[in-house]
Amino acid sequence: MISRMCNGVPPRTMALLGALLAAFLAAPWVANDYLLTVLIFILYLAYTGQAWNIMMGFAGQFSLGHAIYVGLGAYVAALLFTRFGIGPWIGLLAAIAVAAACGAIIGFLAFRFNVAGVYFAILTIAFAEFARLGFDHLDVVNASAGLFLPVAQYAHNDLWRLRGDPTMFYYVILAATVAAFILCRMLLHSRMGYFWLAIREDEQAARAAGIDTFRYKMYAVMISAAVTSFGGVFYAFFYNNLFPEQVFNISNSVEIILGPVIGGIGTLFGPILGAFVLTGLAESLNSVLAAFGLDLPGAKQVFYGVCLLLVVVALPEGVWPPLARRFGLKRGVQ
Amino acid sequence: MAYIRTLPSRRRLLAGAAAIVTTAAAPVVLRAQSGPLKVGVLLPRSGFEAGIGQDCQRGVELAPAIFKSMGLPELSIMNGDTESNVEAARTRAENLINDGAQLLVGAFDSGQTTAVAQVAEQKGIPLVINIAAAPQITEQGYKFVFRNFPTAAMILGDAFANQKEVFATVGAAPKTVVFMHVNDTFGTAMAKGIGAVMPKFNMPYTIAQEIAYDPAARDLSVEVAKAKASNADALLVVSRLNDAMLLTREMVKQRWTPKAILSMGPGWYEDQYLKTLGKLSDGPLSFVPWYDPNKKLSKVLEAALAKKYPGINLNTNHVFTFEALLVAADAYKRAGSTDPKALADAIRTTNITDNVSIGAGIQFDAKGQNDKVKDGAVQNRGGKLVVLAPQAAADAKPEWPMKPYQDRV
Numbered sequence: 001m002i003s004r005m006c007n008g009v010p011p012r013t014m015a016l017l018g019a020l021l022a023a024f025l026a027a028p029w030v031a032n033d034y035l036l037t038v039l040i041f042i043l044y045l046a047y048t049g050q051a052w053n054i055m056m057g058f059a060g061q062f063s064l065g066h067a068i069y070v071g072l073g074a075y076v077a078a079l080l081f082t083r084f085g086i087g088p089w090i091g092l093l094a095a096i097a098v099a100a101a102c103g104a105i106i107g108f109l110a111f112r113f114n115v116a117g118v119y120f121a122i123l124t125i126a127f128a129e130f131a132r133l134g135f136d137h138l139d140v141v142n143a144s145a146g147l148f149l150p151v152a153q154y155a156h157n158d159l160w161r162l163r164g165d166p167t168m169f170y171y172v173i174l175a176a177t178v179a180a181f182i183l184c185r186m187l188l189h190s191r192m193g194y195f196w197l198a199i200r201e202d203e204q205a206a207r208a209a210g211i212d213t214f215r216y217k218m219y220a221v222m223i224s225a226a227v228t229s230f231g232g233v234f235y236a237f238f239y240n241n242l243f244p245e246q247v248f249n250i251s252n253s254v255e256i257i258l259g260p261v262i263g264g265i266g267t268l269f270g271p272i273l274g275a276f277v278l279t280g281l282a283e284s285l286n287s288v289l290a291a292f293g294l295d296l297p298g299a300k301q302v303f304y305g306v307c308l309l310l311v312v313v314a315l316p317e318g319v320w321p322p323l324a325r326r327f328g329l330k331r332g333v334q
Numbered sequence: 335m336a337y338i339r340t341l342p343s344r345r346r347l348l349a350g351a352a353a354i355v356t357t358a359a360a361p362v363v364l365r366a367q368s369g370p371l372k373v374g375v376l377l378p379r380s381g382f383e384a385g386i387g388q389d390c391q392r393g394v395e396l397a398p399a400i401f402k403s404m405g406l407p408e409l410s411i412m413n414g415d416t417e418s419n420v421e422a423a424r425t426r427a428e429n430l431i432n433d434g435a436q437l438l439v440g441a442f443d444s445g446q447t448t449a450v451a452q453v454a455e456q457k458g459i460p461l462v463i464n465i466a467a468a469p470q471i472t473e474q475g476y477k478f479v480f481r482n483f484p485t486a487a488m489i490l491g492d493a494f495a496n497q498k499e500v501f502a503t504v505g506a507a508p509k510t511v512v513f514m515h516v517n518d519t520f521g522t523a524m525a526k527g528i529g530a531v532m533p534k535f536n537m538p539y540t541i542a543q544e545i546a547y548d549p550a551a552r553d554l555s556v557e558v559a560k561a562k563a564s565n566a567d568a569l570l571v572v573s574r575l576n577d578a579m580l581l582t583r584e585m586v587k588q589r590w591t592p593k594a595i596l597s598m599g600p601g602w603y604e605d606q607y608l609k610t611l612g613k614l615s616d617g618p619l620s621f622v623p624w625y626d627p628n629k630k631l632s633k634v635l636e637a638a639l640a641k642k643y644p645g646i647n648l649n650t651n652h653v654f655t656f657e658a659l660l661v662a663a664d665a666y667k668r669a670g671s672t673d674p675k676a677l678a679d680a681i682r683t684t685n686i687t688d689n690v691s692i693g694a695g696i697q698f699d700a701k702g703q704n705d706k707v708k709d710g711a712v713q714n715r716g717g718k719l720v721v722l723a724p725q726a727a728a729d730a731k732p733e734w735p736m737k738p739y740q741d742r743v
Contacts (some may be wrong), residue, residue, distance in 0.1 A: 010688065032432050033428050033431070033432065033732040034425070034428035034429045034431070034432035034456070036428075037424060037428040038425055038428075039424050041421055041425060136522060137522060143522070143523065144520070144522050144523040144525070145468065145486070145523050146445060146468055146470070147443060148468070148470040148474075150474065151451075151455070151474045165456065166456075169573070178440070194489075226537055227346075239420050239421070239424065239442075239445075239448075239449050240448060240449075240452060241420070241445050241448040241449070241470075243445050243516075246419065246420060246445055251419075283425070286429075295413050297379035297380040297387075297388075297417075298379070298380035298381075298384070298415070300380070300415075300417065300422075301380060301381075301417070333571075
């Protein structure tokens with residue numbers, strides 16, 4: 001299976017992947033807790049960006065409401081944990097089921113009634129907003145007062161209950177990001193992946209070629225939702241508090257898509273590179289400003305805006321595709 | 335090759351020994367040094383809470399000069415912007431600690447504060463919360479987290495107690511109120527809280543009608559018409575700034591002046607409300623965490639604010655952020671050390687009576703909560719704010735009933 005997965009990947013790409021993985025694995029030994037927290041956030045964005053990429057990058061369905069799947073994953077797992085003592089890994093199964101079901105409802109409504117393009121994006125925003133307002137009034141999750149998870153005392157790491165120090169969370173999100181990368185590569189090079197690409201490029205032509213576009217778009221939405229839900233579970237157990245206003249907020253949806261947009265929509269490396277470029281450089285900017293004794297709140301947001309502007313104007317494909325072409329990494333791993 | 339062993343001279347030996355002793359003692363010297371305490375201040379100074387975060391920052395900027403006059407040790411402030419989100423709050427907390435912060439202050443919002451609290455607890459760095467009302471924060475068994483701000487339940491309880499005190503002072507009380515509230519997260523939570531807490535206080539009024547509205551509404555004429563038609567004696571309201579101004583303008587237009595406006599949230603006491611509406615802003619009562627104008631330090635803080643930021647009234651944001659730093663400076667003075675554990679121990683035994691907020695002073699219970707802090711009843715008077723209750727903090731008598739809007743020239 002591994003050899004099949006690596007099939008067609010240029011050696012220098014394999015070397016790059018290996019070096020990257022080794023660097024990530026070694027990071028906790030050299031990085032302080034601050035850097036580790038930044039890396040956790042980068043990997044979280046890379047993971048959720050990868051999940052969003054399945055829907056938009058592969059199948060061409062533009063979602064602007066992915067916060068709903070993060071939120072559902074977070075709330076389902078957190079609720080099971082706080083109310084029934086059910087651990088996050090069991091909770092994850094429920095979270096995946098709920099998020100996939102939600103994705104199925106949105107997908108069914110959209111694809112059954114030919115809601116596409118920007119209208120589909122608006123529909124996804126609408127659902128995320130419904131969820132935000134609904135959870136704001138849902139007493140079982142403590143409504144707008146917020147759902148708090150009991151906090152661990154870090155005497156030891158409990159992987160089964162996801163209670164522990166940042167290093168444990170780092171390896172969890174690293175493993176998830178690697179798994180999402182592998183899953184996306186497998187999906188992209190599967191029969192379904194090729195169908196998605198056909199749908200993305202020209203849905204009518206795909207339908208004319210005999211592809212059941214409704215079914216494969218539904219698969220894309222459900223898989224993307226299910227994968228995203230783990231991001232929510234991670235978020236809940238890492239930050240330990242959930243407020244509907246924050247979790248389901250459209251700014252979260254936008255944050256999820258920024259990585260792939262900057263890195264390159266539809267590519268495997270794009271979401272990872274985009275998350276690094278955005279968060280890594282923004283944090284560096286903060287450090288540089290602090291070193292010069294400058295206190296400029298909001299500089300990061302301005303930086304995000306400038307990055308987006310530069311990418312839209314100079315690199316409309318995103319940062320990764322030209323880099324991959326330049327260094328001969330294109331074949332195999334996009 | 336010839337090898338000549340040279341013994342160190344006595345002078346060199348002494349110098350070496352001194353160097354070793356100095357190096358070994360360095361941590362002790364560092365911990366006990368009299369330099370400024372490095373305090374990381376986490377506030378949402380960008381994002382959707384930027385306005386409030388920047389207002390809190392004013393409290394930070396007023397602190398150094400006042401502390402100096404009080405004989406408190408110097409603080410070295412390290413600012414961190416939480417960007418109004420949980421992820422950035424956690425990252426900034428880690429960053430500040432990594433950069434040497436020995437104590438944290440912040441972070442205004444309950445979600446962001448929870449994220450910061452975890453980092454503080456894990457690192458064993460004391461966190462003094464300036465503003466955050468979620469009760470859960472001090473229910474986690476934390477050893478390094480301290481809150482000098484009332485919990486949501488304390489805020490609501492005090493609000494009703496203060497209302498009753500105001501009614502007793504004026505010898506009158508509304509029989510009915512119309513309850514208007516925004517339908518956002520805050521408004522809905524407050525509406526639920528009021529519904530749950532009010533029965534415990536045996537209030538003299540009943541809620542004749544409840545009207546929820548969108549905080550982003552451009553027109554509240556229908557809602558105000560409904561409120562007026564309810565014939566309620568008073569308006570009980572949970573709003574924000576823009577809708578508070580909109581409601582007032584609509585009440586003026588519809589010639590409806592209730593006997594009292596009882597606000598349980600922001601908006602009605604804010605500077606922009608007072609400045610925008612001028613004489614029409616007079617009269618509403620706000621029940622909020624506030625400062626005691628009779629306390630010596632309040633007068634000092636008020637004077638400092640007026641000097642540095644003319645035209646801005648002292649408010650909750652300034653007061654509680656300033657007090658969080660006061661707790662830090664006081665603890666540092668008593669601990670005589672920047673060692674986080676010693677600081678946390680010192681904070682635990684805090685007993686500041688010369689403070690600003692209403693109540694007996696600043697002390698922390700076993701959970702790290704200041705259970706002595708009280709809310710106040712505040713009334714708008716001629717562009718200023720006076721405190722009516724609790725009695726110990728009052729600096730004016732209530733103006734009751736409200737002067738009709740149409741009689742204000």
